[in-house]
Amino acid sequence: MNATTDIILDVRDAAKSFDGLRAVAGATFRVVRGSITALIGPNGAGKTTMFDLLSGFARPDAGSIILSGHDITGKAPHRIARFGLVRTFQLTRVLAGMSVIDNMLLAAADQPGEKLTSLLAGPARARAAEAAARERAFDLLETFGLKAKLTDYAGALSGGQRKLLEIARALMTNPSIVLLDEPMAGVNPTLGRSILDHIEALRKEHGTTFLFVEHDMDVVMTRSDHVIVMAQGQVIADGTPADIRSDAKVIAAYLGGGPVESTAP
Amino acid sequence: MSIDFWINVAVLAGIYGIFALGLQLNAGFTGLLNFGQAGFMAIGAYTVGLLVVNFGWSLWLALIAGIVLAVVAAVAVGISSLRLRADHFAIATIAFGEIVRYVLQNAQFSGGNQGVLGFDQEWRVFTDWLLGKLAIIGLDRYTQLPLFIVVWIVFAVMLIAISALQRTPWGRVLRGIREDEDATAALGKDIFAYKLQSLALSAALAAIAGFFVALNVSYLYPSVFDPTFTFFGYAIIVLGGYASYAGVAIGSLIFWALLEGTRLMDTALSAGQQASLRFVIVGLFLILLSRWRPQGILGNHEEMRVRS
Numbered sequence: 223m224n225a226t227t228d229i230i231l232d233v234r235d236a237a238k239s240f241d242g243l244r245a246v247a248g249a250t251f252r253v254v255r256g257s258i259t260a261l262i263g264p265n266g267a268g269k270t271t272m273f274d275l276l277s278g279f280a281r282p283d284a285g286s287i288i289l290s291g292h293d294i295t296g297k298a299p300h301r302i303a304r305f306g307l308v309r310t311f312q313l314t315r316v317l318a319g320m321s322v323i324d325n326m327l328l329a330a331a332d333q334p335g336e337k338l339t340s341l342l343a344g345p346a347r348a349r350a351a352e353a354a355a356r357e358r359a360f361d362l363l364e365t366f367g368l369k370a371k372l373t374d375y376a377g378a379l380s381g382g383q384r385k386l387l388e389i390a391r392a393l394m395t396n397p398s399i400v401l402l403d404e405p406m407a408g409v410n411p412t413l414g415r416s417i418l419d420h421i422e423a424l425r426k427e428h429g430t431t432f433l434f435v436e437h438d439m440d441v442v443m444t445r446s447d448h449v450i451v452m453a454q455g456q457v458i459a460d461g462t463p464a465d466i467r468s469d470a471k472v473i474a475a476y477l478g479g480g481p482v483e484s485t486a487p
Numbered sequence: 488m489s490i491d492f493w494i495n496v497a498v499l500a501g502i503y504g505i506f507a508l509g510l511q512l513n514a515g516f517t518g519l520l521n522f523g524q525a526g527f528m529a530i531g532a533y534t535v536g537l538l539v540v541n542f543g544w545s546l547w548l549a550l551i552a553g554i555v556l557a558v559v560a561a562v563a564v565g566i567s568s569l570r571l572r573a574d575h576f577a578i579a580t581i582a583f584g585e586i587v588r589y590v591l592q593n594a595q596f597s598g599g600n601q602g603v604l605g606f607d608q609e610w611r612v613f614t615d616w617l618l619g620k621l622a623i624i625g626l627d628r629y630t631q632l633p634l635f636i637v638v639w640i641v642f643a644v645m646l647i648a649i650s651a652l653q654r655t656p657w658g659r660v661l662r663g664i665r666e667d668e669d670a671t672a673a674l675g676k677d678i679f680a681y682k683l684q685s686l687a688l689s690a691a692l693a694a695i696a697g698f699f700v701a702l703n704v705s706y707l708y709p710s711v712f713d714p715t716f717t718f719f720g721y722a723i724i725v726l727g728g729y730a731s732y733a734g735v736a737i738g739s740l741i742f743w744a745l746l747e748g749t750r751l752m753d754t755a756l757s758a759g760q761q762a763s764l765r766f767v768i769v770g771l772f773l774i775l776l777s778r779w780r781p782q783g784i785l786g787n788h789e790e791m792r793v794r795s
Contacts, residue, residue: 277673303675311673317666319730319794320659327656328663329674335656336676338684348656377793395674 230255230399230431231307236275236285237455238268245271247455248285253399253448256429258421260442263452264476269435270312272452273401276433277309278302290398304331306398310405312435314384316391318377322368323359325376325387329394330355359394365420366390382413389417393424402434406441418445443467451475494631496747497740498703501638504739505645506696507720508732509689514721515730516653517685518665520573522717523564523580524693526587529712531557531694532701533591536603546609554694561690565683584714592709602708610702638699642736645692650732661685666794725773728786737784745769 231253238246246268253259261269274280276287278299287295294302317325327333333355334340335348363369366386371379376387385405392400405421406414418441424430436442442449443463451459451466453475459466466472506528513519534553538544544552560583568579591597617633626632652658660681663671668678701707719742727738749765756764782788 279669279673298677299669299672300675300677303673308675309673311670315667315670317663317670319666319790320662324659324662328659328671328676331675333656336660338657341655341657352656375789375793378789391674 228255229253230290231276231433232286232288233272233276234286234288236272236287237283238271238275238280239283244455246275246282249452249455249457250285251450251457251460253431253433253450255398255431256425257448258425258432258434258446259448259450260446261433261435261450261452262437262439262442266454267452267475268455269452270403271455273309273403273435276302277307277401303395306396307401308392308395308397308399309401310388310392310403312403312407314381314388314408316376316379316384316387318375320376321373322363322371322376322379322387323356323373325391326359326363326394327352327355329391330358331395355394362390362393367416382409385409386413386417389420393430397430399431399433402432404435404437406436406438414441421445491629491631492747492751494629494635496743498631498635498638498699499747500736500739500743501635501642502696502699502703503716503719503723503743504642504736505638505692505699506716507723507727507735507739508642508645508649509692509696510717510720511724511730511732511735512649512653512661512692513685513689515724516658516665517661517682518573518668519569519682519685520577521580521686521689522577522714523582523584523587524689524720525712525714525716526580526584527557527561527690527693528697528700528716529587529591529709530560530690530697532697532707532712533597533603534694535698535701536606536707537596539606539608540603546606549606550695550698553698554691557690557694557697558687561687562683565686569679569682569686581714584717588709588712588714591712597709598707600708602706604706606707607702607705634699634702641695641699645695646732646736649688649692653732657681722769722773724783726776726783728783730787730790731783731785734783734785741784742769745772 229252234250235248236246237244237248249268249272261272263269271280275282278297278301281296286293289302289305289307292305294305317328333348333351334344335352341348360369363372366389368383368386368390371383376384379387389402389405405417409417421432425432446463449461449463449466450457451472458471458475459469506524510521510524513521531553534556535546535549538549538552539546564580564583568576571579592600597603614633618627618630621627621632660671660676663676664678664681672678700711704711723735723738723742726741727734727736746765746769749768752761754761782791
């Protein structure tokens with residue numbers, strides 16, 4: 223890790239309740255730029271709600287979220303995406319009735335042809351952007367082994383391929399940080415490993431930051447450089463995999479289940 | 488008599504084809520259930536009628552005003568209702584269509600049930616001119632031919648234009664919204680803005696259809712814009728195929744040929760009974776089609792299958 227730790231995502235006291243249920247209850251953590259950070263915690267810890275808060279699909283009741291210096295607290299999903307944060311969903315969401323290539327092209331950022339005004343004013347620019355996006359999409363699909371499926375409907379892909387497409391599509395937006403909600407769920411171990419390899423390669427090549435929710439502790443401990451642990455809506459621990467492994471609060475949260483008020487480690 | 492009859496069927500198919508193009512854009516390509524299309528059509532048509540009769544506007548200028556006003560109405564409906572869930576939006580648009588119809592029925596400015604008359608002077612001048620040209624090839628006997636020609640030229644132009652627009656990155660965002668609006672928003676697309684544009688464009692098409700309805704009946708009254716016509720539009724889409732603009736043309740031709748053609752049946756039924764029977768026949772045809780070709784005539788079966 224760099225000597226000057228550059229923070230890409232800074233979450234302070236984020237809170238969100240649903241009908242009195244405090245899903246996220248004042249969570250504070252930071253994500254280092256260029257890191258692969260795991261977000262773990264028992265079921266109901268508030269991980270998916272946290273993802274919704276970060277990506278704008280839920281508006282926090284309190285707290286602040288700063289992404290690369292921009293306050294994105296409570297902003298709409300598309301605005302947050304334009305600041306460079308892109309997410310995938312726990313239940314894979316491919317655009318079933320669209321081809322694989324269209325799924326990818328849709329994700330391209332800065333396509334002037336997506337605005338009626340600039341489309342009609344400069345169709346040539348839209349075509350040029352489209353050609354460039356196509357090149358990028360080919361590269362990513364090649365990387366993720368989906369090039370042969372270019373014109374297939376996304377809905378006709380297997381579960382694992384959909385997962386790959388969703389991640390490839392997220393990368394198509396040129397993100398600075400990617401939020402992956404259980405990228406390994408429902409994927410066979412070989413494919414899971416290859417997803418992880420892609421993530422590591424992308425981080426190395428482009429410095430992309432990854433924040434992912436995962437239940438497989440082997441994966442968390444071996445593949446991430448930083449782990450954030452949530453329980454009952456709060457961040458109870460935060461550190462390297464080695465730190466987390468020996469953290470008493472974390473062990474209590476996973477084994478005991480009950481409230482883990484700050485008993486000293 | 489027979490040729491005039493079928494020309495008139497083709498006129499209706501063209502007018503409601505333009506009308507259904509907008510519904511196809513909304514329902515077939517954006518996933519928006521717009522059930523207020525007849526309301527936008529009424530706004531377009533009445534704007535034309537009232538501006539010409541009461542304010543002495545030129546018919547063509549009034550057409551532009553009608554389109555603009557329908558678009559303004561669509562933006563108002565969209566801003567107030569597009570954030571609702573899909574099914575709630577559908578209900579809100581039905582309500583909009585009904586509000587328009589009841590206002591036209593009861594308000595003073597719209598002439599109530601007496602309607603609006605005498606706005607088509609300029610159109611008749613044009614028709615006479617065109618019939619004069621048609622006389623050269625001996626077709627001036629068919630007085631509806633000018634309307635048929637103009638409607639189908641406009642329909643064809645609109646169909647080609649909207650198909651081209653659909654193939655652009657803009658159209659791709661609409662399809663993304665149709666498939667999954669959250670996933671599309673997560674990719675940085677302002678889905679509300681796109682839905683609003685889809686609805687506004689659809690309303691513009693409805694207003695153009697309304698203009699031709701006005702010319703066809705040459706007398707505007709509220710029941711010409713009954714919400715039922717919105718559902719005629721949906722029947723056309725179901726027939727022609729979901730998410731196919733060319734399907735709109737075929738669907739509209741079949742729909743109107745069935746609905747009007749069944750007038751020619753020689754039965755012992757009363758007029759009222761026969762009128763009902765015609766809808767029964769159209770309904771039966773739709774049921775059979777959904778059994779044997781659920782995607783419609785030009786719909787994409789594969790696309791329908793992978794989505795479920």
